Amino acid sequence: MAILFKNFKLRLLEFLPLLLLFFISLNGNSIIDFNFFSINAHYILVYFWVLRQPRSLGYGFIFLSGIITDVVFGLPLGVTALSLLVVSSVAAYVRVVTVNISLINDWISFIPAILLANFFYFIALYFSNYSVEYLYLFVNSIFTFIFYPILWSIFSLILNITKS
């Protein structure tokens, strides 16, 4: 019974990134908005898991979760999916070219990921004739970057439990 429970717990932890990905998409929590700042949890989740354990988060699922977010938020279909895939691309590239895994490496390489993703996000919305608050997008990017180490620590803990 104990072994069965342990296996179930491990299996659940393995699926946790995927469950979290779809939960935040469907629940509309991909951007955690506080009074003074906001964080794009979607970017951090996708970047971390594609970089550290890509088998936990398939590209197809990332695409689907982006489509769901677009529908929930009322954005043109494909906009969030595109920006999430851009984040995944940078993560996949960094994974190929780096050998050492450290928070600093991940954190610094997260900067081009956010910048590129927001650039594509902005371009896609611009061509779809949607007005967005550019200042909000900028502040959101900065706080997403600042908040990265906190989620990095939580996700690393989950990753270590599943690996052990």
Add this chain to the structure above:
Amino acid sequence: MDTSRDDVSIAIRSAFLKKGTQQKFSLLILILLSITFIFFESIQFKPLDYLRSAVKDTIYRGSVIVSYPSKSFAGLANFFHNYINLHSNYNELKKENNILKNNISKYSYIELENNQLRKLIDEQVMSPGNMVSARVIIDKQSPYLNSFIINSGSNKNLKNGMAALDGQNFIGRIVDVNFFSSRVLLVSDLNSKIPVIIEPSGHHAILTGHGKNLPSLEYLPENHKVKDGDIVFTSGKEGVFFPGTPIGKAKLEKEEINVSLFSNLSQITFVNISLGESDKRK
């Protein structure tokens, strides 16, 4: 130099084209698919619209189910908050009720006079029969789009552009109609521009949303006489909405004239959709 360039191209090819462990799609294919989706969003084609409506309806239902626990928790917190403030609310309502009682007779006379004047100028008077009530099912305020989803769509003859009201107050318009759901774009959204009239000065203007901040009045004449507390109504210009639906009160702040809305947009559970205008066009 050549070697490092080769390394970069190998890394890029590996990241974009190679399907990694347990990956069924390559990144490049999915990126191209996303761009195709964005492109198709701008195309209005009947079968495509049906497909879009079906996908959106399904996702909205899924979202309602997933967000149920957090909604219940928020409801519980709200209940306790209301319970704590019960006594002070009761006293405030008592005072408000006394003032309203005094004003009732005055307003019913004004309403009667208004209806007679409208008949004189052959303007259609809005009747409650032209309304459809709907429940807000998803109220996820996106930082980029101030809108919510209601549980009525083309099944209740809703169409894009129809006015959404909270009681008698204008709060937004329908921008996306599916089979069983629709999206209401609120007046506070960046993309919202509503033709309005300000009383008593009678100036016409455009009410423009600014996201989180209050909407403001734009395109007013240079020597306008708008004062603090003037009432803003829909003007009905261009035949988009019924004229005379109240929106809010003018609030002068520095150079801008903002509009403090009559309805609290974060507390809306039911909305009335005005079907009348489309019927009139037929």
